[in-house]
Amino acid sequence: MNPSFSSYLVNDVFGDPGVYVEVRWSKRALLFDLGHNDGLGPTRLLRAGEIFISHTHMDHFIGFDAVLRVALGRGKTLRLFGPTGLIDNVHGKLRGYTWNLVDGYPLTIEVREFHGREIRQTSFRASNGFQPSERATVPAPPTSDPLFTVLEDPMFMVKAVTLNHRIPSFAYSLEEQFHINVNRQKLHEAGLRVGAWLKDVKHHIWEGKPDDFRFTVPLYDEHRRVEQEFMLGEVKERFLTISRGQKIVYVVDARYDEENEAKIIQLARRADIFYCESPYLDCDAEKARDRYHLTARQAGLMARKAQVRDLVVFHFSPRYTGQVEALEREAMEAFQGA
Ligand SMILES: [Zn+2]
Numbered sequence: 329m330n331p332s333f334s335s336y337l338v339n340d341v342f343g344d345p346g347v348y349v350e351v352r353w354s355k356r357a358l359l360f361d362l363g364h365n366d367g368l369g370p371t372r373l374l375r376a377g378e379i380f381i382s383h384t385h386m387d388h389f390i391g392f393d394a395v396l397r398v399a400l401g402r403g404k405t406l407r408l409f410g411p412t413g414l415i416d417n418v419h420g421k422l423r424g425y426t427w428n429l430v431d432g433y434p435l436t437i438e439v440r441e442f443h444g445r446e447i448r449q450t451s452f453r454a455s456n457g458f459q460p461s462e463r464a465t466v467p468a469p470p471t472s473d474p475l476f477t478v479l480e481d482p483m484f485m486v487k488a489v490t491l492n493h494r495i496p497s498f499a500y501s502l503e504e505q506f507h508i509n510v511n512r513q514k515l516h517e518a519g520l521r522v523g524a525w526l527k528d529v530k531h532h533i534w535e536g537k538p539d540d541f542r543f544t545v546p547l548y549d550e551h552r553r554v555e556q557e558f559m560l561g562e563v564k565e566r567f568l569t570i571s572r573g574q575k576i577v578y579v580v581d582a583r584y585d586e587e588n589e590a591k592i593i594q595l596a597r598r599a600d601i602f603y604c605e606s607p608y609l610d611c612d613a614e615k616a617r618d619r620y621h622l623t624a625r626q627a628g629l630m631a632r633k634a635q636v637r638d639l640v641v642f643h644f645s646p647r648y649t650g651q652v653e654a655l656e657r658e659a660m661e662a663f664q665g666a
């Protein structure tokens with residue numbers, strides 16, 4: 329199976345936390361948290377159009393400037409999602425600079441904050457000197473589930489849960505609605521080639537078009553342009569395999585307590601990759617709790633309970649410089665039940 333998402337840590341395990349997710353076969357990427365991120369370089373920073381913030385402690389937000397700098401002057405809408413206070417924090421960042429010569433710039437920054445019962449949204453436009461638009465407030469759909477939807481896209485869904493870090497800290501899951509695999513051999517046998525038309529087919533499926541939906545596909549005849557009509561259901565049956573989608577979960581900055589643990593396990597259930605902070609070794613569990621952070625063993629235990637496939641631990645405290653292996657071993661032993 330060719331996975332649709334390719335994800336990795338923005339920095340090394342002692343660096344500022346963050347995960348970058350490339351959406352394959354599109355020029356699209358998602359970014360979880362905005363710590364120091366110069367290492368991504370301008371092309372990847374520019375590609376990250378949707379950014380999910382856990383909370384705005386400095387190590388999770390100082391990289392806002394780097395993204396702003398590459399996006400400025402490009403025709404782009406940048407969308408930020410996060411907890412209460414994000415709008416004010418973005419406004420504060422923007423107010424730190426002088427904007428008298430950007431009125432011709434097309435950048436818009438949309439910020440969406442999730443409060444238990446409502447969602448607040450504001451946009452900042454370069455053409456307006458980044459003055460905030462009036463805040464729009466919409467009621468959040470009522471639910472008893474601690475998980476809530478932050479972004480719904482035809483291809484994937486981003487959900488969040490609020491964790492206790494003495495302030496709200498959001499943990500996120502990114503889930504592909506389902507995965508579409510193309511059987512190239514069968515395409516070839518039918519005289520069809522891989523091309524842009526397959527992308528259209530995927531969009532038809534993501535949009536939920538019915539099986540009798542008809543469309544034309546170009547056939548590659550060397551001498552003339554030929555098209556053949558297909559029904560969506562026929563293409564699915566002959567050339568595609570539709571399976572469970574990929575799931576990636578990002579958890580940072582949270583205390584280990586019963587409530588946080590239950591929420592994290594629910595969010596991470598059966599994830600393919602579980603990125604989980606583990607700043608402390610378990611011998612310092614008390615310190616971790618005082619600072620509202622997790623230990624490596626706690627991360628491993630939760631990964632085990634959530635039955636994830638892979639665990640990646642990171643956001644290590646500098647006190648363990650030179651002890652990467654000890655932190656990783658502790659997490660893996662708890663994860664594998666050794
Ligand atoms: Zn924090």
Ligand SMILES: [Zn+2]
Nearest residue numbers: 385387388581
């Ligand atoms: Zn942190």
